[in-house]
Amino acid sequence: MIDVGRIWRSSAGTKAVMAATGMILFGFTIVHMLGNLNVFFGEKSMNDYGAMLHAVPELAYFARVVLGGALVLHIAAMVKLLRQSQAARPQAYKVVTPKASTIYSRTMRFTGPVVLVFIVLHLLNLTFHGVGSDFLHPGFKMQNEHAPEAYHNLTTLLQMPMWGVFYIIANACFGFHLWHGAVAMFRSLGLSGERQLGTVKMMASGLTALVAGGNIVIATSILLHVVK
């Protein structure tokens, strides 16, 4: 039998959990970004897409459970690994000269929490409209019982400078997070050998640019009223 506890206790196992859940979440964000591109094809296109996602409510809830679970595990893994890392070097160096690590890899522990805050606010903004004040979900409308009026909600929100700028910054952080994470997760799962490394790097950075870039383009377009 697979000994889940044993895997979780080991740092490589925790790391694999972090990588696997990261992969699920990354996969979701790719689809999510592509779906959001509907905003450029007008209100109907966007709203139809929104309605389609909610056509089978059970499926939507299933997806939420999987993604929510992945997120929780991802965060739990991060907390565990961060503690382990801090315990491993109780005394810091006086001088540190990084050679290979990147700003992306060194800021994972900061970009992660920013992305988490973003996810929470984003869900409050556009999904859980019943919670909190109007400040969080200004002018929120529903198409029907299940599907929100996606185009209206999104454009209303992001045309407010505060939200628009926040979304852009948060997605930039998300891009930073993925720039390192998308390559690292393959290695953590033992999937990238010498030969695949180049391909993995190319693919991972391409998709990262696509997701974070796509989201930023959408948010900027709305903020600047290119999309009204």
Added chain:
Amino acid sequence: MDLSNKAPTDVDIRDSWETHKFRMKLVNPANRRKYNVIVVGSGLAGASAAATLGEHGYNVSCFAFQDSPRRAHSIAAQGGINAAKNYQNDGDSVWRLFYDTVKGGDFRAREANVYRLAQVSVNIIDQATAQGVPFAREYGGTLANRSFGGAQVSRTFYARGQTGQQLLLGAYSALERQVNAGKVKMYSRTEMLDLVVENGRAVGIVVRDLETGAVTTHAADAVVLATGGYGNVFYLSTNAKGCNVTATWRAHRRGALFANPCFTQIHPTCIPVAGSYQSKLTLMSESLRNDGRVWVPKKAEDCGKAPDQIAEADRDYYLERKYPSFGNLCPRDIASRAAKQVCDEGRGVGPKVEGVSRGVYLDFADAIRRLGQKTVEERYGNLFEMYERITGEDPYKVPMRMYPAVHYTMGGLWVDYNLQSSIPGCFVIGEANFSDHGANRLGASALMQGLADGYFVLPFTLPNYLAGVKAGSVNANSPAFKAAETEAKARIDKLMSIKGKRTVDSFHRELGLLMWEKCGMARTREGLTELLARIPVIREEFWSNVTVLGSPEGINQSLEKAGRVADFLEFAETMALDALEREESCGGHFREEHQTEDGEALRHDDEFCYAAAWEFTGVGKRPILHKEPLEFQHVHLATRNYK
């Protein structure tokens, strides 16, 4: 003194080891755990012996002064390991390896030992491969070989330029496996200070824990010394900084005979000295001589020029000229002396240190033209990188500069065919014994001997001794242990209390320089006599003017060094005496009085065909010389000729 070597004399040499193995006593597997064995040293010989004895079921304690057994200096051997596998089908055989080794050793080794070494050489390769040593391979998946100095067949197995490292890591992994199994207890950062002898038998050791400074004793049914050579008596050598003579010298002081200390090997290809602060010399693998060509300018006035400004016709490829059939691959002692000769003639190259350029070119331009840079890089890449890091010159563009340096010591504690010293229960393996190499060791044979002793010889001969003693009969609280411990502590207190003006290193440097001058590549009666007069003076000053700061508790690197240098100061005298007494030139021992008209070594077999085994009689007192006569029944005494 009984110097019978115990090798079977009633059978053909080809059968002597098998016969001997059968005749030796065994220890029942169920009884083995009752025996405690101490192994001092964790290099190729020590680690392989400790691991194998652990596998057999004995209780082994292994001691090493470094922080991990993997640091032992065997790790630095670059070129390779010989084995009579004849994979290349070029006429190699056990007999030929035996013959080459006896001849290469200039007829000063024991035939039966050398034959056994050649025999078990093939097992070593099988064993190491099974352990996962990543030897170089051909595209077809078989093991690759290269040729090496002193041989006309390709019998050297190698793992890039890190063969010693890979073989040591193999032995180290076997050792760590036994540590995990609880059969070997590893004592790292623990240095042997003395051997405990009781009723004429080795029964334990005194050690100092280098981390805490605690001096303690350990008892055992047998003690194995695998503590390497004494090349650091020269201060500058290719040995690691920590290499020392202490363990073997202390055993010698307790009664073990020290044999042939004057047989030291000078390695022809080392990076030349750059300045007076030099702390050690770096060896470049001899395998470089496979493809590199050695030369100096024909005319002394060209020596200052850049090498590419010297026309082909003005270069003297002196090894190819003097030794046409072996050329650049002639044995180490010959290549070394030839380099000294051309530099003495004023044709050396490179920067002048104390007024003389001591260096010769080792040129790869031809090899790069013939094989392409890629192949050369594959064969020697890491050596070239190392050279460039040290000298700041790129050997792909500028020829390397080389000069001989002390590298290996053939002498060591005298042992019989069972590898037992003249103290029963004290076994000596690897470079620490006086070994199978005679007066000169062939390239790629040190790794072979260390592993042969540790994996395939000692694990048979040690039980033969153990079977004759009662297991666990040694009492660690006996007066012999107490006395040895007190003595060791008193010596430390003495070193700490001198509080003189000179550092330990300054004494070591002074001794080393003197030894190199008078007892190095070429020796004379006059020089050695002078040396013998000067060593006691330095020793006396050491014991009255050395300074060791800090405390004997905890890590004190000066104190560690002081103990080692003190022993070198005693040992050096015996070494110089041995060199003076051996009125002949053979192998690594070159006496200027004894040479042929063309400057080649001249042996005197009628008088000196023996191993000189010295018995300690007291510091500053003349030791007693015992002679083990050497008989050559299979490889007939002949003048070495590599022309």
Added chain:
Amino acid sequence: MKLTLQIWRQADKNAKGAFETYPLDGVSEHMSFLEMLDVLNEQLIGQGKEPVAFEHDCREGICGCCGFVINGSPHGPMPKTTVCQLHMRVFKDGDTLTLEPWRASAFPVLKDLVVDRSALDRIIQKGGYISVNTGNPQDANAVLVSKDCSDKSMDAAACIGCGACVAACPNASAMLFTSAKIAHLGLLPQGQPERHKRAQDMFEQHDAEGFGPCSQHGECEAACPKGIKMTNIAMANGDYLFSQLIWSPRTGPSADGG
């Protein structure tokens, strides 16, 4: 040339250390870094001060004894160079150099720049070997190994166990060291029978020693004096996960200690 050295001095394991500043004049550019420290130590002894303790042995970059952090870089600024092979020509007259020991809870400082790296030995004890007793195994050429496998295995086997990877890692992880041994043996046919158990046992010991997790920063690879690659980490992770998810190796030592 003239240097200012800021060196971590710590009397013993339990003492509190601090940086001391030493000026040093007359340094030759051809000296190795350790020879420069030798010169400093001789001067300190002359002044009646205890010399700086640092580990070193072969001084040719293979034994793995030496190593400390120079201005934030383990083994100093030169790539693929141990501190004993680092030469002073890399530095400039007037430079200030800060020397610190490897810092990791698994590597307690014993004195000055000397740390205890026995944790690495204990990782090897758990499986960094092929369980074969000394004896008469089959002929070495009976198992063919492709040159490619053999070369890659050798790349990983070149590790000298100096601990620079741990020192460089922002998490003080020893994954590069551990994975290099797993890859060295796992790439050879001889290493296959124990491949997954080896990864499992060595990984668990790695954690038990208090090393941190791998975040794939790549500092280890950049600091490694022997050019050990992070691809080994990917391979070892794969072996470990295989041992946990697909094929569960038996646990506990075998009869003869494997």
